[in-house]
Amino acid sequence: MAEETKxxxxxxxxxPYGTIYAWEALEVVLIGAAFExxxxxxxxxxxxxxxxxxxxxxxxxxxxxxxxxxALGDFEITKIYVEKESLEERGLTLDDxxxxxxxxxxxxxAEKDSIRLVNRAELGDVLADQDVLFNF
Amino acid sequence: MSMLHLVNKSPYENGNLNTASSxxxxxxxxxxxxDGVYGAVKSGKASAMLEGCxxxxxxxxxAARGITEDKLxxxxxxxxxxxxxxxxxxxxxxQSWL
Numbered sequence: 001m002a003e004e005t006k007x008x009x010x011x012x013x014x015x016p017y018g019t020i021y022a023w024e025a026l027e028v029v030l031i032g033a034a035f036e037x038x039x040x041x042x043x044x045x046x047x048x049x050x051x052x053x054x055x056x057x058x059x060x061x062x063x064x065x066x067x068x069x070x071a072l073g074d075f076e077i078t079k080i081y082v083e084k085e086s087l088e089e090r091g092l093t094l095d096d097x098x099x100x101x102x103x104x105x106x107x108x109x110a111e112k113d114s115i116r117l118v119n120r121a122e123l124g125d126v127l128a129d130q131d132v133l134f135n136f
Numbered sequence: 137m138s139m140l141h142l143v144n145k146s147p148y149e150n151g152n153l154n155t156a157s158s159x160x161x162x163x164x165x166x167x168x169x170x171d172g173v174y175g176a177v178k179s180g181k182a183s184a185m186l187e188g189c190x191x192x193x194x195x196x197x198x199a200a201r202g203i204t205e206d207k208l209x210x211x212x213x214x215x216x217x218x219x220x221x222x223x224x225x226x227x228x229x230x231q232s233w234l
Contacts, residue, residue: 015146017200018171046146049174052202059196059216066202090148091179096202 006131007038012047014136016066017057022050023065025136033075041072042123044083048090051082051097073102073114080114083123138163140227143172147182152233157185167223168193173201178209192223
């Protein structure tokens with residue numbers, strides 16, 4: 001019997017360096033990607049800060065793990081939801097975030113955007129459609 | 137008697153910045169560090185709480201979070217670790233809003 005594929009959603013709601021949650025979440029997402037499930041990732045509330053581009057941690061003695069988000073596409077994680085209300089409250093736009101892409105092998109490796117900007121109601125629908133939710 | 141108020145949490149996560157900025161007296165200084173620096177971003181809703189306060193913010197914490205100085209609210213003063221020490225020295229007391 002073929003194993004059932006489940007929809008896994010990782011929800012990120014914390015800023016990147018004040019706590020270890022963001023980094024731990026990224027590690028769990030990458031490990032989880034090896035199990036060939038249908039993986040999605042959400043960034044909402046302070047979690048949207050994780051994707052802000054131009055991070056330079058040389059002055060605080062911590063590892064800058066933000067370049068790793070660009071590798072999610074290579075792990076076939078192509079559905080990255082960013083909540084619109086969270087960006088707006090913080091005075092951010094999509095232009096402030098890294099441009100995350102994946103390559104679609106069914107379309108001659110065409111580069112496609114991974115980030116899907118959704119409002120809270122739409123995000124509620126996305127979450128309702130998942131099988132397993134992981135919160136960080 | 138002046139007090140240095142430290143805030144190290146995001147204003148979108150808890151009410152520490154709101155408490156600190158509203159309890160501050162004239163002559164006090166607010167220093168935003170770690171995730172507290174998000175409060176200094178001009179386009180963010182939380183920056184309204186800084187009005188009328190003398191505000192400093194840690195430069196290395198801004199850089200780590202990808203916030204450039206042009207994004208800061210007007211009048212916010214960027215300091216380094218030496219500037220942090222100077223503020224501690226200059227004020228009579230330090231209150232950390234943990």
